[in-house]
Amino acid sequence: MTHLEQFLQQYANREHIVCGDLNGWHTTWGSVRNNDRGREIHDLAIKFDLISCNIGNEPTFETEINKHGQIRHSIVDLTLATPRTANNILDWKVNKEIIPSSDHHGIEFKIKSDNIRHNKKKSTSTYKYQTDKTNWDNFKTKLKENFDASNILGTDIDELDNNGLDNYINEMTNVILKTCDATLTLKKPHQKIPWWTQELTDLKKKVISLHHRLQDLKRSKKDITNILKELHDARAEYSNKIRTTSSDHFREFCSRQGRDDVWSVTNRLLKSSPQPQPPATLKTDNGTYTTSILDTAERLAAKFFPEDTAADDTLHHMHIRETVANNIVNNEPAIRNNEPQFTTQEVLDIIKNMSPKRAPGIDHLTADICKQSIECYAETITKRTAFHHGCPQ
Known part of the structure; x- marks a missing residue:
């Protein structure tokens, strides 16, 4: 409490959220009565204009106190905030499934931060869609509908100039992306714990299930002695398994490294490296240095791309x-080799041999999406041409 008071005093003009097990009872945050510790926390909150964000009277701490199955529960995990910040805290609730191995329950809440800029590192991944279990027939059906709605297939590509062709490609890409958004699953960025096992998942589910059974027995006022012991043993097993599994994995990771590699690897993971910057100056042949980025660029161009x-x-x-x-003066097209155009089948064969797991470009279209799109495009064009010439199809 002394350290917390010193901190609040030092940064009195800042916005704060104070969260933690403050171990105090007070009716302000839902306790059935007040105790000395609770009154001390309450006085501190009033002194520094902190508001309690706890909602309801759901216990945040539960533990058995004797072998007869008696349970002690209380609200000692608090969320205090300055008034402006407290107004931006939404959906505060107690979540009993976040930390099933602990006697303290997890606290969840959202912070409305529309006007706050976060210095979050942006993801550079171009993967947007999950295509492993895609129904491609559904994709093609939707793409044909979007082709018809956009009337993009009625464009004569041979009549387009460079700008017109660029616009056509952008329009075609947008049609495909619109179809992808409607039919494909978006990739969700997540960080998977590398040492997590199915056994740990099963133990976690077991603890949560036992906890739910305990709550049901409490509500129906039945004997909870046996379930308490079972829950206590399951929590201990779950905690020990987490500890041993993570330690064994780290030990195995270290054993794979060379004598001089292990600390360089771990330190590289922990350190925060600045982004690489291009050189601002360059040493010239006469021993002087360039004075600006433009000067550096001109020297590099003169060196590697001379007139x-x-x-x-x-x-x-x-x-x-x-x-x-002469062609430029006479406004004639540039000389082209008389090479045959690529056929649709040649393009499909090339894309078919490309791995869909390779990172796509900024359009997010992987090889399998391109293959299905070109096949759909070819089928639609073929049917339109056949219908135009009176074919029964």
């Missing part, structure tokens, strides 16, 4: 340059 000179030209290069210059 063409007559001495560097070959007859082949001179012919290419003259041909391009």
Whole structure:
């Protein structure tokens, strides 16, 4: 309490949320009566203008006090906040399933933070969709509907200029993404505990199930002696298993490292490295340094992409340059090799050989999504062409 009071005194003009097992009873936060510790906390809250955010009278702490099955419960886990912050705390509740191995129950609440900027590291992953269990027939059906709604297939691609082609590609991509949003499952970022096992999951479920049974027996005023012992043993087994499993995993991780590697690996995981920055200066051939980023860029360009000179030209290069210059003057299209166009089947074969697990680009479209989209596009175009020429299809 002394340390908490010193902290609140030092930062009196800041916003605060104080959470923890403060071990005090007071009717302000739902206790049946007050005790000395509770009155001390209550006085401290009044002194520093803190508001209790606890809601209801659900116990936050429960434990058996003797072998006869008597249970002691109380509300000692508190959430105190300054007035402005307290107004932004929503959905405060006691969650008995968060920490099943503890006598203290978990506390959950949301903080409304619309006007608060968080310095959260943005994810750089381009994965957006989970395609492992996708119903591709449903995807194609929805994509055909979106094709028809957008009328994008009525565009003659051969008549488009560069800007028109870019717009067409963007429109096509948006149609596919709209279909993906409607039919595919979004990937949910999560951090999986590497040492977690199915056995731990089963033990956790067992503890939660026993806790629910205990509450049911208490409500029906039945004997809870046996269930208390069973719950106590299950909690102890669950806690010990977590401790031994995590320790064994870390021990095994360390044993895989070389003598000089283990601490470099763990320290690298813990340290916060600044983002790499491009060089602002560059040492030139005469020993001086560039004075700005623009100067550095110009020196690099001059070094690696020098201007063409007559001495560097070959007859082949001179012919290419003259041909391009004449085409520009005469406003003629650039010379193209008479290569055949890619067929739809060739494109499909290439995409089919690409792994759908490879990271997609900024459009989030993995290889399997592209393959299904092109197949749907080809099928739709074929049917439209056949119908246009009077085919019974």
